[in-house]
Amino acid sequence: xxxxxxxxxxxxxxxxxxxxxxxxxxxxxxxxxxxxxxxxxxxxxxxxxxxxxxxxxxxxxxxxxxxx
Numbered sequence: 001x002x003x004x005x006x007x008x009x010x011x012x013x014x015x016x017x018x019x020x021x022x023x024x025x026x027x028x029x030x031x032x033x034x035x036x037x038x039x040x041x042x043x044x045x046x047x048x049x050x051x052x053x054x055x056x057x058x059x060x061x062x063x064x065x066x067x068x
Contacts, residue, residue: 001043002042003032004040006039007037008020010061010062011036013036017035017039020039020061024039024052027051027052029041030044
């Protein structure tokens with residue numbers, strides 16, 4: 001399993017954090033931690049970093065970087 005750290009600048013409120021968490025879970029990922037503008041996500045079952053970023057962007061949030 002890989003873990004990625006994403007910077008999501010417009011994810012500031014608890015509601016936004018919950019939306020991103022739900023989005024990641026819906027595509028099979030696990031959120032290890034989330035805080036304003038940051039998320040640590042575990043890639044499960046062949047899930048890719050690109051798939052996670054695309055899902056978060058589709059939910060309306062910008063992702064400015066992602067590191068493994």
